[in-house]
Amino acid sequence: MRPFVTLLCVATIVGYGYAVAGMGGYLLGHGNLTYIVAGLLGGTACGVLALYLFKKHPEEFFNDVGGE
Numbered sequence: 001m002r003p004f005v006t007l008l009c010v011a012t013i014v015g016y017g018y019a020v021a022g023m024g025g026y027l028l029g030h031g032n033l034t035y036i037v038a039g040l041l042g043g044t045a046c047g048v049l050a051l052y053l054f055k056k057h058p059e060e061f062f063n064d065v066g067g068e
Helices: 002-028 033-056
Strands: none
Touching: 002 033
16 A cells, blocks of 8 residues: 555656646746646646545554564
């Protein structure tokens, strides 16, 4: 579960990065609204799913790995 939530967190950052890149394109005069919308929707969806899984299975995240 930990690796999957980590990948979702990375996907959140990538999604928001696409949104920022789309907005930066508008500042340079050749922006694309698709990047902004897809980045915001995708980043938010991945972030919400990561938080949901984190809250649903807290015992998998707070146990010491390898410890007794």
